[in-house]
Amino acid sequence: MSHFRVELRQRAEELVALYPRKRSAMLPLLHLVQEQDGYLSAAGIAEVAELTGTSAADVRGTAAFYDMFHLEPVGKYVVGICTNVACLLAGGQELLEHASETLGCAVGATSDDHLFTLEETECLADCDRAPCVQVNHRYVRTTTAPAFDAMVADLREGRLDADVPAHGTLIRVRRSGGLRVSREELAAERASARAERELREAKG
Amino acid sequence: MTDVVRTVVNITVNGVAVEAKPGELLIEAAERAGNYVPRFCYHPRMEPVGMCRMCLVEVDGPRGATLQPACYLRVNEGMNVTTDSDKVKKAQDGVLEFLLANHPLDCPVCDKGGECPLQDQTLAHGSGETRFIEEKRHFVKPIEIGELVLLDRERCIQCARCTRFSAEVAGDAEIAFSGRGDQIEVAPSPTKPFDSIFSGNTVQICPVGALTAKPYRFTARPWDLEQVESTCTTCAVGCRVAVQSSGNRLTRVLGVDSDPVNHGWLCDKGRFTLDAIDGHEGESDLLSAATRVTQPHIRRDGALVAVSWSEALREAARILSDAAATPNGVGAIGGAALTNEGAFAWERFVRGVLGSDHLDAQYGDGLDGALVQALPGATIDEAASANTIVTLGGDLRQELPVLFLRLRESLVKGTSKLVAIREGENPFAELTSVELNVRPGEVARLASALADEHVALGVDALNSEFELAEARALLGGDGAGVVFVVGRANLAESPAVTERALRILAERFPAARFLVGLRRANVRGALDMGLAPSLRPGRTYLADNGRDALAQLRALREGEQSAVLLLGGCLVGNVLDDQGARDALERANVVVVTGHGGQTLAYADVVLPALVAHERAGTVTNIEGRVTALAPKLAGPGSAWHDVAIAAELAEQCGQSLGLTSVEQTARTIEETTGYPSASVLTAGASDGLLVGGSTDGARRRPLDPMAIPGIRSVAGSGLGEYAGAIRHLDTPRRGSATSATLRDVAAGRELDVPRPNSYAFALVVERRLYDRGIAMQGSPALANLVATPTIAVSAKDLDRLGVREGESVNVVGPRGTMVLTVSAASCARATAHVAFGARTAEGATQSWHALIDPDALVNEVRLETR
């Protein structure tokens, strides 16, 4: 029995098929578990182990290397505020402290209503609009305390739903299209093209 | 320019010219030249990763001398290396200081204290004072990550030895690094404890006290231990071990790095069942396997009572002589747990004194001993370096765990390819090149199809022509470069099926070799000493054969045989038809020679207490014919005797002499009369033993220090003595010869009439598990709980067809009754049903499969009915 919903299981299998080795689908599959469960549930981990031909210990250990994967449930909105050097110089630390008050949860914790998890992040590569804030990995560009509070109010009211999906949904654009020949055929095609070119070169 | 194959690579270490081997790691080359480079993550049996950075040395390169990890760099011609410069010293001291920064000050209470390379390095090189004034990193102190292993994350130095072992060597990846940076920790699966059957190895190779073994925790300090090198007799791989004790108490068994055998690894059963040896329940209950038998007993008024040796021997002699007075009236069963010397003595007793050819070291669960000896043998090394390995038999991981590791290594490296012929689980999974499935009874037909492409497998064949063709291609024309690793896949299938398959393969592929995976401890030694109806000591074939174990049980039931000598107390628990065994013993006069109690003793008329593992001197022979020495580390309890002494004294009571006076003299007798190298091994103490018929060059004694990787000499070694010099070459042939059985001798084997699968029936497969209800497991508090409870496993498709789900109960109808069992799903052929031999019932007893089997059938079928 698949832990993934039918549609996600199908996507999972498509992901595995994209790579020459199934283990390569690890990170995309873990993102998919988060898309369904919001975090890496034990059942989701077990299914990724099955899909990638690895063990659950290995999957969990691999996932825990990466900051975006949550081994415990998190809020619907994971708010990340950068305090790295460019943001630090622009008041990132102070904004983080403010956010902690506004959201009612400590840095690294989840609010009682399970709506928000607050994280201190490293540089989010948006330093010209420092301090940088992301919600579920969408840049919200609220660099001041009042703007932050307004943004939180919008989130609570659902006014940002179109831009900020619930935690876990990372890529809303599905892959379409692809190669219709096998990798082996492709390699053979490359080889014959090369041979042809070399022959031509040898001749003239 | 000519391509010269280099045999020597010249490098310079600290200004001194050193000859290294091509491809050798710098750390090894430097050490051989007397420059020890400190290390933590490096382990010679795993791929180097160069992570801990402790082994940095200066190596000249295009950009001047740079710091490089000696454990990772391979030597190059002309390499110039400095291991003792100020720069090297500062870098190494820096790494050590970094490692200690967050390391807790646990040494006084840490199991590893006294044999810890981190502690040693610090004492040798560390500055007395710490510059680290910050708060140390904290984790919850030891957590139980499995039944046997505890993890103290604060002590971990992130060398990845345990996680690499788990992924690389064991292949189960049951533990893995989790997290990043200084938050890295070793972690088991989120859903399942760390219960790999190889878990103890991670404890042994942990360079600090981060992983500790529950059974050993706090039981001893290294400096109180004494150790000897010996051989593990838990199964027939014969791993070399260091047996450690404190006082007269066994405390720990560690794997010794024997190059031809175990590479330092052990399975957990071999490592941790030492707690079964001395028994736990006193002498209160002789029917319990956890009880150590310390005195002779005879049955009086229906009860076993302790008596003197002379009284017990008199009674035993009377029983056996009386029975021997009638032709075919007596026989012996068992002996695979004996030393070669003990087996030799008992063979002399049974054939010479009792005049019986009815003797058998196996319990109907093995293969014809004569066939085993006639097959051209392969060593473990030969199997592991074969171009093609063919496994045919049970789950090697469960049956011969360290052999599994050895073969797995070659498959991972890609130096060998695997054809797996399986009735049950194939533990090599994705490392397999071709997997061929067989249902019970079919393996001989499959062998014919492999041997001859014109043999068709039939419509219901489980394997495609394509797969067969691939397998044939891997076998080549005559089987050169092929090693068959074979055993019994299914105890509910007549051994005749496998035996026929082996004959077909051996004849068709004359250049192939066979590694026969009989699983019991010293079963090969026992066969070599003649404990089989058709064999005599020294691998001599005797065509005129007697009764094997099952035939004897039948004869006992039918009154044709009136008495039996049981060499070992585990008959009832080891015969698939346990009820049949009970019925047989019920009618017979029974003399049992044993170290431990057990159900069998309910039928004993005389019980003679014997010494067991780690108490006895002698030699044993492993699956490949390697004879190694056992070291007596402990004095036996009470008045238990060595088997040689028991056999000799019993012969005296029968009025005859075996001519055997001691273990050493017996070993000499064996060697003199058969050429078998028992005395050489016993006296020379060659660490890796000697192959029967093999060359003795290179027999060598290694310094005994399993903890020495990495670092230090831990426990004082004692025991076997030093290498005594060159040993004469022994020329007992390893392959068939005039005196050995040949393939032709051991009969062509009859054509088998295997019933076609019946669409309602499931062919029964009874498989062996490492953790079973044998004496070792039953007597081991550490492991007894790990024995699985009984289920019946069928394919997922069959589950659907039956309309039951995993975990539900079904009625299983066999030829002699019906059982209620929980079903589980397995990756196995359709219409086969799998159960584990030696499963443990909810009440803690051994599960009997008696109801499901007809012991005379070629294969057994059961029906599954929903409830």
Place this chain on the structure above:
Amino acid sequence: MAVLDAPRIVSARTEYEDSHTLARFLATGGNDALRKALTMHPEAVAAEVDAASLLGRGGAGFPAGRKWSMLRRSAISYLVVNGDESEPATFKDHFLVERDPHQLVEGVTIAAYALQVSQVFIFLRGEFALGLERVQQAVNDAYETGALGNKIFGSNFSLDVVVHPGAGAYICGEETSLIEALEGKRGFPRIKPPFFPAVTGLYGEPTVVNNVETMSNLPWIVLHGGAAFAALGQGRSTGTRLFALAGQVNRPGVYEIEMAKNTFRDLIFDPALGGGLAPGRSVKAIIPGGVSAPWFSPDQLDVPLGQDEVAEQGSMLGSGSVVVLDDSSCVVRAAWRITKFFSRESCGQCTPCREGSGWIERAMYRLEHGGGREEDLDLLLDLCDNIAPGLTWPPQQTTICVLGPSIPSSVNSAISMFRDDFLAHVRHGGCPHD
């Protein structure tokens, strides 16, 4: 002042609001270069890139043409695009993937053709949700328009491109760590040897790893020729480059300017670029090339923004990031925060990096927040020396990858440039700026 008349090579299209759409891409010469490349011999395309002397834009500045020529011949080979951009204060790849994803895909396809690789993976930083969507859309569009897939534009060349999301780990920008992540493993950088992914990379096969910006230059180079590219810039630093300017300047942002023709002063003060500092403020320090690089003092404002020019001054152009600290900022705090970054991002394999980064971070924290001791400065420098012996640049290392020896850059720079600030912290029992 700054030379701003050079052509805009990678950012031209970003003038438009809808620069990320297929329509805009096609309306502004999109795929012209790819069509042209497909008519050329693959090696001729590579030769143009070699002639352009295009230096890798990911940080190491290795010439792309040289790297390509090292690709071992093999039936299977890969091109992996490094879009993990996580070096603090670097945001130019972010800009490119969100604003001109089609240009990236076109560049990637050209590279794949030149290299004749069998498959491309575009590894994008996981936190770039929008970038991931836009690049995936661009890839989808390319399949749709025949610019990817079977027989591209009717040529004999077929190609598959997979967009692979990262999951939040700075170290995955290091190319071998990125390959490990792409293999579904923990992002542990691989130990050397083997030295080059071009010989042994993804799945052990030859693999070229190139940065997003490096790839984005290719359409222009194919259309205008390598010589035209090489005519821009100076010395080894040819063409233009994106600089991500951040910190205490009036107009932080991504600017494309000709390489080596402009100085740090130009970038920071030109009204069309950084636009100077807040009124009354002066430059206290510059962090060129990302936080892995040693810092510059105001004396070095006139160093040209060229690879060798910056290297000669003991630092690196690195990832194209420039952070300005003005005289109101606390260098101890900045250096502490950078160390905290490394301590969080160390992969944890090497003892000196794993333990050293944490130790240094905690000592720096004490200095900034109270509890600092004067002797801590020497201790810090000695710990740094145990990670990067000699504290030279480019560094020596006791570690597997260069994240380790990047840790000392900030601490060493801050202590040696601003020792008095540290002593003031010690005396004050914390940060005098608070």
